Amino acid sequence: MTDTELFELLKDISTREKGFTVLVHDFKERVYWQIRHMVLSHEDSNDLVQEVFIKVFQNIDSFKGDSTLSTWIYRIALNHTLNFLSSKRQRHRFRFTSIEDTMFESLKSDTSFEADEVELKLQKAILLLPDKQRLVFNLRYYDEMPFKEMEKILETTESSLKATYHFAAKKIKEQLLKEEIVKFDFPD
């Protein structure tokens, strides 16, 4: 089903439920992985993905079709994730350890995270990036999202996104070098 057909189903109240079932079926995985790469914990991701779809359902009338449905959903998901991380950081500010350290420690003990030493160090390096840089890097590196699509979701210029991604990749490489991992390639 195309975006337009799905939008038609969602607009009509009589077919809205059917449309929403299709929407959840089509987008749940991608939304989940986008959130998971940002928050790392499966439990948090599970809660957030549900909240995102409830938000989408509740605000379906405000969607005017200015962008594609997928762009709108991913934008909601990413904003919701960034807000979650921001409030988590706020709650964490009076603790002795940084939020990145806490996230990394819980990642190491996470049974749903299966990684070798290099991957673990890569995650540690990604965690050191600011949230928005991390978001751009994850969308490009893990989801292989084209910059054109990213531009629509994040409402930033393509050149700015490319610069952000390359800057993030450079920082990660430097961090990996410190960890004595010399060879690590990133896609352009």
Add this chain to the structure above:
Amino acid sequence: MMAKNKSPFKVSNNYFEDLEKEILAKVKLSPKKKYLFPSNKALIRYAAALLLLLSVGGMVLLIEPSDLSDASKQISQSQIIDSRSQKAESLVIDEPIVSSNETESFKNEIHKPQTQIEEQAFQELELTEEELDYLEYYLEMDVLNDYLTYNDVNL
């Protein structure tokens, strides 16, 4: 099940099927948001209009009493000014006692002594501090004018 690319994160095999069911169940339970206003922009517009009305109303209420008191003050002040000006009119001397041309020639007479003796005397003329104070007093208080007027002194 793994993420699309190189991802070390994993979920159980039936996770996404369960997730879908869970989301749909929650959505059915969650009440749909009913907005009083169709969008945030409309809400902001209504709020701004209401705020403007309230502020204008408030300003009118605050300014009105003070305006009235100001007006009454202005009336009483203008009455005082009128009465003062009427009194002043009766005291005004239309023609100056000495015309500007006359004062000019008078100055010239003083500042341009004609003989050498007069010039020397003029240069030697020095006023004491007391005399200066006295002169200053006369000039400042218009006493000199009064004296000249009331004693019929012709310069």
